[in-house]
Amino acid sequence: MQSGSAKPSPLDLLSAILRGDGLPPGTGAAATIAENQQLLTILTTSVAVLVGCAFIFFFRRSLGKKPASLPKPLVVKVQPEAEVDDGKKKVTVFFGTQTGTAEGFAKALADEAKSRYHNTAFKDQYAADDDEYEEKMKKETLALFFMATYGDGEPTDNAARFFKWFTEVEKHADFIEVYP
């Protein structure tokens, strides 16, 4: 025989509500609902706290990251013409940029140089692969670098390959001197 004060399971309550029967009288339903509401409150609070923690985690992580943008090539402005070995001095302006500031400085300098030296060429790719760097850099008279850094002094996306090559000093020690 079923006792009038038997506690219905949450499933019984749910099916009773769905059927539209209402809550069974004298079954301790009020207490069960109160219990479930407490559980629901705890659950929603926990979910809200978790979402908040996840948001703070991703926000803090994004603070140390460089802003996302399409990597530009390690653009180089060369003057005068670098390809022709005419014995003239060669000046190259490099820039490593993520959001355009370093590019702006490099361009301003290159424009100034262009106004002084008519035989000026602009290039947007210095070396197709790492082996070309050494060969080309040896021909430069002066190389100027405008390099933005991010995080813990890391290079920008467009300068990453060049930076890696350049900092492997022991491989190029014969012609590169690095001053800290």
Ligand SMILES: Cc1cc2nc3c(=O)[nH]c(=O)nc-3n(C[C@H](O)[C@H](O)[C@H](O)COP(=O)(O)O)c2cc1C
């Ligand atoms: C998220 C972030 C991290 C940065 N980290 C460094 C850093 O470690 N060292 C530094 O000297 N400058 C740092 N900077 C400053 C940038 O290098 C500087 O704003 C630079 O002018 C950006 O140049 P760009 O616009 O050519 O990318 C950082 C800037 C941002 C926004």
